[in-house]
Amino acid sequence: MNDSAARNSNEAITADLLRQLAYNEKMAELGKISAGVVHELNAPLSVIISAAQMIMREAGVPEVVQEMISRISSEAQRLSQLTKGLLNFSSHDDTIGEVDLNLTVDFILNFLNFEAARRGVIVLKYFDHTLPVIRLDANMLKQILLNIIMNALQAMEDTGGKLLVETIPVGCDEVCFIITDNGPGIPTESIERIFDRYFTTKKPGEGTGLGLFVTKRLVESMGGEIKVRSRNGGGTTFSVTLPVRQ
Numbered sequence: 001m002n003d004s005a006a007r008n009s010n011e012a013i014t015a016d017l018l019r020q021l022a023y024n025e026k027m028a029e030l031g032k033i034s035a036g037v038v039h040e041l042n043a044p045l046s047v048i049i050s051a052a053q054m055i056m057r058e059a060g061v062p063e064v065v066q067e068m069i070s071r072i073s074s075e076a077q078r079l080s081q082l083t084k085g086l087l088n089f090s091s092h093d094d095t096i097g098e099v100d101l102n103l104t105v106d107f108i109l110n111f112l113n114f115e116a117a118r119r120g121v122i123v124l125k126y127f128d129h130t131l132p133v134i135r136l137d138a139n140m141l142k143q144i145l146l147n148i149i150m151n152a153l154q155a156m157e158d159t160g161g162k163l164l165v166e167t168i169p170v171g172c173d174e175v176c177f178i179i180t181d182n183g184p185g186i187p188t189e190s191i192e193r194i195f196d197r198y199f200t201t202k203k204p205g206e207g208t209g210l211g212l213f214v215t216k217r218l219v220e221s222m223g224g225e226i227k228v229r230s231r232n233g234g235g236t237t238f239s240v241t242l243p244v245r246q
């Protein structure tokens with residue numbers, strides 16, 4: 001590649017990263033708006049939760065009322081958890097720090113709970129609890145997980161699929177997470193191209209083909225590696241290995 005071709009290609013890559021960043025900005029903006037709503041929601045939610053607890057402590061509450069109140073209480077607690085998750089995702093501290101991979105994976109799975117449930121997808125988690133903490137930018141890690149898991153959920157559209165998410169240590173200085181779905185798989189003629197910019201098999205407006213392109217760049221910028229295995233009709237596995245220290 002000559003100098004000007006290399007410059008053009010670098011400029012195009014920067015434009016793509018900026019586009020995905022703009023999308024993230026939009027998400028963050030949405031996060032900020034929802035942060036306001038969430039803040040307003042938290043006060044009435046805690047009133048509901050504590051009122052429900054007070055009723056439960058009263059003597060002689062009929063069993064059927066107790067059952068209803070405990071449902072009100074657990075749903076209010078679920079909402080309260082959800083609002084905490086939204087606040088957390090919108091937080092904008094993009095500095096490098098110590099990150100617990102298991103907690104981050106769990107956070108993203110909770111964030112995508114609704115997306116999985118509405119497709120009837122069962123989520124299985126196998127977390128290794130001896131994993132060392134890793135030093136990286138948590139928002140980048142969230143973006144990587146979001147892109148891979150969202151693709152897996154989209155691939156299992158309405159088929160009642162299973163998503164398996166595993167974390168494992170690799171030696172003492174690397175960690176790995178593996179995401180396996182039992183969707184239709186990626187045809188051999190496409191697998192070489194899935195990390196290419198703009199490669200998508202989704203309908204216009206449903207996919208930009210930037211998700212995996214950006215994901216690969218983010219993983220490599222952290223000194224890590226992303227691999228894919230898939231058989232036509234046999235599901236897909238993405239594995240990402242990251243160094244504990246960059």
Ligand SMILES: Nc1ncnc2c1ncn2[C@@H]1O[C@H](COP(=O)(O)OP(=O)(O)OP(=O)(O)O)[C@@H](O)[C@H]1O
Binds near residue numbers: 147152183201208210
């Ligand atoms: N788990 C998977 N199962 C089957 N195909 C997949 C899977 N993950 C990715 N693909 C294929 O790789 C293509 C590229 O994925 P990529 O995330 O880069 O773009 P996209 O999902 O089409 O669009 P978006 O920019 O919204 O992410 C997808 O269109 C799909 O054909």
Ligand SMILES: [Mg+2]
Binds near residue numbers: 151
């Ligand atoms: Mg995608």
